[in-house]
Amino acid sequence: MTAALPEPESTLPFLPYGRQVIEADDIAAVTAALQGDFLTTGPLVGKFESALAATVRAQEAVVCSNGTAALYIAAKALGLKPGSKVIVPSLTFLATASAPHLAGAEIVFADVDPDTGLMRAEDFEWALARAGNADAVFNVHLNGQCGAIEAIHEIARRHGLKIVDDACHALGTSYRLGGAEKMVGENALSDMTVFSFHPVKTVTMGEGGAVTVNDARLADALRLHRNHGMTRDAEEFETTEDAFERPGHPNPWYYELVEPGFNWRATDIQCALGLTQLAKLTRFAARRRALAAAYDSLLAPLKPALMPVAHTECLPTLHLYPVLIDFAACGHTRTEVMARLRDEGIGTQVHYYPVHRQRYYADRYGHTDLPGADRYYARALSLPFYASMVLSDVVRVAEALRRVLHL
Template sequence: MADPILPYGRQTIEDDDIAAVVAALKADFLTTGPTVAAFENAFAETVGARHAVACANGTAALHLAMLALEVQAGEAVIAPSITFLATANCARYVGAEVVFADVDPMSGLMTPETLADALTRVGDRRLRAVLPVHLRGDAADLPALSALAAEAGAVLVEDAPHALGTTMAFGNVAERVGDARHSAMATFSFHPVKTIATGEGGMVTTNDAGLADRLRTMRSHGMVRPAGSDPWWYEMPEPGFNYRLPDILCALGLSQLAKLDRFAARRRALAKAYEAALAPLAPIVRVATRPAWSDPVLHLMCVLIDFAAAGVTRREVVERLRERGVGTQVHYIPVHRQPYYRARYGDLSLPGAEAWYDRCLSLPLYPAMADADVGKVAEALKAVLGA
């Protein structure tokens, strides 16, 4: 029998996680019960935010953020082109237009320079939000991005599904991704390949009580219960969505969240081992650049490969690695290249995003990996590249 494929990412589910879900199944509430609030409170405490609002998935979290800000049709939202589709799509869900920002070709992150360029392309539309993505788990330059956004009359909404557990140091101030010190909100995902898993699930953190209330209203059909009304009475001032996260999944989230420190330490150790194992493959292979202020809990182990210099295509590398038991993925195809956005905005020139895409490849990274797996991946990559 062939050795199993090392996937680029996967969940770590243990017996106590299963027991937590079983207990939730035996409890009185399968959804809209007390476990939701317990998960929200624990998550807010973990990241250092005043409020956390659970929802159905990371895409719902982004959509809710746009609804909470009351972004209107025809207004503008800036998003980096190197991200998953949802970062841009959330603006279109509310009728706003997307202005794509370029990224640093070595880190994949939106920078103050690429944001400044995007700001020149907003035109006469009202800019409402800037959505930096903490790609791979590394934090973007939040103070600088926030200052530029504020000067343009907008706020930051951090797209942070990759970065749960990441810490930052801007100046001498220690911060955590999700504490929303520099942003109106931060959004998270608990998809199985993320740092903690609930199957599907998302969270929005904020320090603004008004935004938190609106997030909760819009995740549950837009229903409100006016003070002093009959106990069965509800009203819908505007339609919302069914974006609730059930107690069953929140029970899994609580169990997983309790392991965040262990998961984070393991991911950091594996990332350090990769740096050492891949160093001999430079300059053909380079680990994505990590900003000095960021101490990431990496969700993705992204490397940049000079395929032309190695004399192989990325597809050949992907297929040959798989033959050696190593799964990979590409994060991401530039969103501005997607047919929908090309038809809407034309062909854009974003050289940083193109350069990132041309070289990027995500290698296996998840807590259950053995130390020897890093060496296996590095040796397989060396053989495939002929290095």
């Protein structure tokens, strides 16, 4: 289980819960981009989009400035607007709910499995019943795992909902469908998939996001909403007097506003880094799986007071390694545990405070009883987990947990 891991000693006195892995070729690629002709949108944008689409087996990828922007342009591409309703599991980062809400939709929060943090089929159906009707579901692949995606797909299609997979944690994750391996991002069971390339993700662009899609019309809509809601496509021009010198000859300077929007474009600098990082996905994924297996083994004796988040039936490339701790049984609050681990040079984090409990949404929609999300949150703690960790780091964290929790 641990033989494949290298054995050098860790050089970090403090282990953060997550961090980027930047190597010499990454730095060289960014330097070359800085010395090139384009700093913002240039040829590296298209190259990264092609590489990402090929990696996850999607027909197209549309890259943008960050994962939140990716969620937003996905919502706009679906035509979400005031009066729309979107189902979102409560155990996620704010952006999964706030992006479609900023596009105009109202959010209906779904509960999750208390041991995985993932939305189950029954959670989805219960949220749909509360909503009365809905237009889309933004399903979250929390920590890098995907849950009941086949059941959620069947329910969504039966009710006429579009499906956006929030896979900001799940680049490199795959699952079985009808005996075949499918990549998260391939969109075998969704309309679009959203990724993030924040520094603590498996692959980073510094900041960056993307949407993968197999529908050319949706891809065009994503590009429109990435770029101010404006078009330079002459076939879409309607103000013909200003757009054309004469029929069939558009003015080369002309562009037309279809719908006011924002600048969510990615830069060539970001995509230069993204390209070199994406080429390392297989290596990074293998290391994360080996580290997760080491954690699973070393933490097994600490059950039931401490348990790793339950495994699902996918092959995950984990973004986070969370554990579920019975803090009351251990005689310490979570804040105390985090402080004592920090004193030992170990950083931790909580993913996430349930979004339905956030002040804005609680004020807007009132109290929603989501016991699964509340129970997951009450026990969750994310441990150090990134591709440059070594086995001695995992041993150090496990031993510190045993001491701090008196297990």
